Amino acid sequence: xxxLLSQLNQAQAEAAQHIDGALLILAGAGSGKTKTITxxxxxxxxxxxxxxxxxxxxxxxxxxxxxxxxxxLQLLGAEIPHPPLxxxxxxxGLLFLREHIHHLGRKHDFILLDSDDQKRVIKxxxxxxxxxxxxxxxxxxxxxxxxxxxxxxxxxQAKSEHFLDLSKAYQAYQAFLEDxxxxxxxxxxLKSYEILASNTEIATMMSERxxxxxxxxxxxxxxxxxxxxxxxxTTHSNLCVVGDDDQSxxxxxxxxxxxxxxxxxxxxxxxxxxxxxxxxxxxxLRAANALIAHNTSRLGxxxxxxxxxxxxxxxxxxxxxxxEANTIASHITTLLAQGIAPxxxxxLFRLNALSRSIEEGLNRAKIPYKLIGxxxxxxxxxxxxxxxYFRVVLNLNDDFSLSRIINVPKRSLGKIxxxxxxxxAQSHKLSVYKAYKQRLLESTLSHTQNKQLRALFxxxxxxxxxxxxxxLGFLDAFDExxxxxxxxSADDIDRRANIEEFYGYFRDFFMQNPHQGxxxxxxxxxxxxxxxxxxxxxVSCMSVHSSKGLExxxxxxxxxxxxxFPLLREEGDLQxxxxxxxxxxxxxxxxxxxxxxHSRFYKGKRESLAPSRFIKEARIHFCEDSFAKVDSxxxxxxxxxxxxxxxxxxxxxxxxxxxxxxxxxxxxQEVRRQGGQEYLRINFxxxxxxxxxxxxxxx
DNA sequence: TGAGCAGCGTGCACT
DNA sequence: ACGCTGCTCA
Numbered sequence: 178x179x180x181l182l183s184q185l186n187q188a189q190a191e192a193a194q195h196i197d198g199a200l201l202i203l204a205g206a207g208s209g210k211t212k213t214i215t216x217x218x219x220x221x222x223x224x225x226x227x228x229x230x231x232x233x234x235x236x237x238x239x240x241x242x243x244x245x246x247x248x249x250l251q252l253l254g255a256e257i258p259h260p261p262l263x264x265x266x267x268x269x270g271l272l273f274l275r276e277h278i279h280h281l282g283r284k285h286d287f288i289l290l291d292s293d294d295q296k297r298v299i300k301x302x303x304x305x306x307x308x309x310x311x312x313x314x315x316x317x318x319x320x321x322x323x324x325x326x327x328x329x330x331x332x333x334q335a336k337s338e339h340f341l342d343l344s345k346a347y348q349a350y351q352a353f354l355e356d357x358x359x360x361x362x363x364x365x366x367l368k369s370y371e372i373l374a375s376n377t378e379i380a381t382m383m384s385e386r387x388x389x390x391x392x393x394x395x396x397x398x399x400x401x402x403x404x405x406x407x408x409x410x411t412t413h414s415n416l417c418v419v420g421d422d423d424q425s426x427x428x429x430x431x432x433x434x435x436x437x438x439x440x441x442x443x444x445x446x447x448x449x450x451x452x453x454x455x456x457x458x459x460x461x462l463r464a465a466n467a468l469i470a471h472n473t474s475r476l477g478x479x480x481x482x483x484x485x486x487x488x489x490x491x492x493x494x495x496x497x498x499x500x501e502a503n504t505i506a507s508h509i510t511t512l513l514a515q516g517i518a519p520x521x522x523x524x525l526f527r528l529n530a531l532s533r534s535i536e537e538g539l540n541r542a543k544i545p546y547k548l549i550g551x552x553x554x555x556x557x558x559x560x561x562x563x564x565x566y567f568r569v570v571l572n573l574n575d576d577f578s579l580s581r582i583i584n585v586p587k588r589s590l591g592k593i594x595x596x597x598x599x600x601x602a603q604s605h606k607l608s609v610y611k612a613y614k615q616r617l618l619e620s621t622l623s624h625t626q627n628k629q630l631r632a633l634f635x636x637x638x639x640x641x642x643x644x645x646x647x648x649l650g651f652l653d654a655f656d657e658x659x660x661x662x663x664x665x666s667a668d669d670i671d672r673r674a675n676i677e678e679f680y681g682y683f684r685d686f687f688m689q690n691p692h693q694g695x696x697x698x699x700x701x702x703x704x705x706x707x708x709x710x711x712x713x714x715x716v717s718c719m720s721v722h723s724s725k726g727l728e729x730x731x732x733x734x735x736x737x738x739x740x741x742f743p744l745l746r747e748e749g750d751l752q753x754x755x756x757x758x759x760x761x762x763x764x765x766x767x768x769x770x771x772x773x774x775h776s777r778f779y780k781g782k783r784e785s786l787a788p789s790r791f792i793k794e795a796r797i798h799f800c801e802d803s804f805a806k807v808d809s810x811x812x813x814x815x816x817x818x819x820x821x822x823x824x825x826x827x828x829x830x831x832x833x834x835x836x837x838x839x840x841x842x843x844x845x846q847e848v849r850r851q852g853g854q855e856y857l858r859i860n861f862x863x864x865x866x867x868x869x870x871x872x873x874x875x876x
Numbered sequence: 877t878g879a880g881c882a883g884c885g886t887g888c889a890c891t
Numbered sequence: 892a893c894g895c896t897g898c899t900c901a
Contacts (some may be wrong), residue, residue, distance in 0.1 A: 527891080529889080584881095589880090589899090591882080593881085594880080721891085723891090878900105879899105880898105880899090881900100882896105884895085885893105885896105887892080887893075889892100
């Protein structure tokens with residue numbers, strides 16, 4: 178038990194031992210944030226005796242959630258009957274809605290739309306919105322939802338024709354989703370919030386269930402997420418948030434840095450700052466601190482290195498993007514020759530458009546690289562086709578999914594035929610399948626088209642029967658009927674490989690979760706499609722945004738020129754650009770390379786460019802590159818420790834007096850047995866708490 | 877013979 | 892992702 182806190186430094190240990198009331202852990206880059214949160218979780222469960230299922234830890238990515246879960250379970254040691262709930266905001270919303278969405282008068286088997294599906298919905302809508310791009314409309318809708326603005330209110334608030342049209346699109350979009358029992362990602366949180374806001378009993382119930390709530394990356398929360406958290410804290414204020422105001426880089430998708438800046442006042446929270454950095458050598462931290470000091474809207478902290486001196490930052494000046502790519506490629510070649518693992522090297526850029534030139538340079542130098550954050554696996558067209566088939570198998574009346582696959586593989590059902598099919602069904606207020614069953618479509622289609630459509634529905638009916646028997650049998654039958662036919666040309670080998678990889682995932686899922694259904698797999702996949710970075714065997718190339726949370730021994734930041742980094746546009750926020758610079762710099766452990774070009778070809782013309790002001794602000798100077806003599810690591814270990822071994826004793830009953838290591842004396846109000854565990858509701862001098870019986874003693 | 881489908885070539889990418 | 896052109900079926 179002593180080992181729990183002995184791994185932490187003083188500030189970390191203080192944060193980990195905080196129990197009641199709101200807490201802000203201001204955790205700088207590389208300051209052991211995950212270690213601190215997971216230790217706090219383990220402390221609450223193992224030392225304080227909070228039942229694990231009474232805790233809730235929310236993250237933004239699955240990757241973060243998985244990492245925390247692994248580390249928390251490691252600290253918790255022995256298997257616990259109810260593991261703590263540790264998941265993304267969106268998964269939490271999904272779990273909640275699958276249980277409670279009937280309060281909004283909706284069915285629990287809703288379809289979850291990813292961004293690609295959203296685009297298809299927009300395109301299906303009335304063409305009077307064609308003036309806007311789907312991305313514009315979806316951005317507007319998302320920003321409304323994140324501000325809790327419903328369509329009708331958006332319409333009333335619209336200050337110009339422009340926004341009036343957008344609000345109409347929002348209204349039409351939302352109506353379409355409701356008619357088809359669909360939710361988008363924002364809805365997972367918005368609908369959850371609506372249920373909690375309009376139903377005090379449920380809010381109270383949820384709040385009592387989750388006594389201790391932790392939130393990771395709090396600087397990236399939007400208004401909707403904060404509102405949801407407030408509802409979950411209806412009956413208590415045990416909200417512990419972790420974040421770094423200097424790493425708030427998602428304002429473009431609704432994140433609002435003011436939430437973390439004002440958290441202490443709003444929630445009456447205590448603040449603990451983690452400024453000890455365990456990641457980067459000193460020159461790297463010096464640059465990061467110098468750069469971010471130019472920002473004014475920040476809570477303020479300075480990172481201290483524990484890793485000692487290292488190589489100075491290397492500034493690379495190049496004539497143009499081709500020269501830049503060649504310079505970087507040759508530096509990487511040298512590093513690889515020194516035996517540095519390619520996985521420990523990353524190239525970061527502010528703008529995805531800059532990746533092209535660097536890729537060409539790496540290709541010329543024959544350096545294997547992986548472009549991270551490009552098209553994610555489950556967003557690939559062929560995988561989405563397979564998933565659309567699965568949705569149709571689950572629900573033959575799902576016309577949205579049917580429209581995706583009705584002509585994949587080609588069935589001679591082109592644009593015109595599809596228009597006929599869908600509009601005929603619609604005019605009878607039937608799904609396409611029902612219209613087909615009632616023979617309403619036959620007359621409008623050709624003989625071959627009818628044959629094709631019949632074959633499609635026959636096969637899907639057959640697959641439904643297979644699915645009743647077993648998931649694995651279903652998969653084989655599916656592959657036989659459709660997927661093999663996707664293998665038409667030599668180009669499709671990659672796609673076929675992707676599908677095979679997906680099958681592997683599918684089989685694995687049902688081996689491990691034999692009690693789950695196909696619908697559970699689909700939900701799982703929808704959630705995993707958003708921003709989970711996998712670093713492979715090669716050099717990583719990615720945007721600064723996707724690099725957040727990652728670390729590499731050697732980091733190259735390219736395109737450090739005025740206009741590119743900081744990226745300056747109409748509504749550019751220079752402070753956020755600077756935070757992006759800060760994130761980029763603090764990814765490096767051993768050595769950082771900063772590169773700029775004097776000219777760059779962009780959007781059809783060559784532009785002359787000045788070096789980024791950030792180079793000067795970070796006090797990065799030209800310096801002769803001396804190649805690394807890699808220091809051995811000097812990990813410092815924490816100081817503070819406090820043990821708390823707790824004995825269990827006897828059985829408890831209502832009214833008996835007990836003592837707890839931390840909360841002192843109390844009186845048992847209720848004894849509850851559940852799943853082999855004994856829970857006590859104890860009154861500690863007016864504070865009622867639910868504690869596992871093993872953690873208190875009779876007095 | 878024409879309507880509609882599929883395939884090909886060219887533009888263009890926001891985090 | 893768009894338009895253009897040859898191909899197929901009624």
